[in-house]
Amino acid sequence: MGEVEDRERRKHEHIEAVQTLPDVGGSGFEDVRLLPVSAPQMDVADATLATELLGRSLSSPIIVNAMTGGTEESGQINARLARFAKRQGLAMAVGSETAGLRSPEAARSYAVVRELNPDGVIIANVGMGAGVDAAKRAVQLVGADFLQIHWNVAQELFMAEGDRHFRQLLERLAEVKAAVDVPVIAKEVGQGMTGPAARRFVEAGADAVDIGGVGGTNFIAVEAWRRGAGIDQEWLGWGVPTAASLGEVAAELQDVVPIIASGGIRSGHDVAKALAMGARAVGVAGPLMRIATGSDPDRGLDAWVDGIHWTMRTILVLMGARQPADLADQPILVMGRVGEWLDLRGYR
Ligand code: FNR
Secondary structure: OOHHHHHHHHHHHHHHHHHHOOOOOOOOHHHEEEOOOOOOOOOHHHOOOOEEEOOEEEOOOEEEOOOOOOOHHHHHHHHHHHHHHHHHOOEEEOOOOOHHHOOHHHHHHHHHHHHOOOOOOEEEEEEOOOOHHHHHHHHHHOOOOEEEEEEOHHHHHHOOOOOOOOOOHHHHHHHHHHHOOOOEEEEEOOOOOOHHHHHHHHHOOOOEEEOOOEOOOOHHHHHHHHOOOOOOHHHHHOOOEHHHHHHHHHHHHOOOOOEEEEOOOOOHHHHHHHHHOOOOEEEEOHHHHHHHOOOOHHHHHHHHHHHHHHHHHHHHHHOOOOOHHHHOOOOEEEOHHHHHHHHHOOOO
């Protein structure tokens, strides 16, 4: 089977795996508690979900995170997600664009996201090994506002056909950053960034980081499932739970670059806790793929985000916060396993 067929099959299998596999581990947000103020001194109408990310205004801090593209099936999913992102005013990342750079048909499955949402915030996506030329073309293909570079070393190692060469990739990031004219986001996929790892990305030139923690879609499990192999349970405990990762990265970088929290963000409470811990925005993938490929997807996607927005607005009022950014000024409690993690790591 050729490289193109392999890639097409992989895209399809990722979609299928996410429909089948449960989220893995805990994101750790159950250890985070927010504090009500009792007398909020504001009306519900005073609360807005609007925020700012890398110079762009967003009407919600929720980002439809990178998922797919490159095949006819994934083009249809991208079109559905793009219409959803437009209706709801959400930023949206496309899946890895390597496939789209090889043929015009494949390119359409990404370009459709910009065609359907001409004024929205769209994020291009390439892998950690992408060079300057590929990165520039990826940005151009979707008329991107930002570029994500995904770092998925764990996934590659668990993929039979995966990459085994990881030298000099931070240098590559620096070259790409110098060559593209949009902000660059370094994005971990599922292991969770530590504070020092996030700092290295920023030192190499990243304008923002997406921490990609443990607790949601787990690509070690996804790749084991694709191979029909069992997985050693200990691997399911590998990596940094999203709340612990966010605690580390916020302590290092909160005042330096915007932080995007992702990996197992599933509810309005998760979103509010992530923002209170110092995230500027959150990324969600797996749940949106499940809804987008299920029955009545358009209504399902709207209902999902409406529910999350309602919860977020309610929490804002209960905490006397007028906008998402105000949550980061409020005291929070980080207890249990995540609290212990941050203590042991010297982050508080
Ligand atoms: C992904 N993800 C992903 N990330 C990336 O940077 N490039 C990609 O091509 C893909 N492909 C992809 C396919 C599918 C089907 C899913 C569900 C996810 C990873 C995604 O953006 C996110 O980082 C993780 O899924 C963790 O978030 P959730 O799923 O726990 O909300």
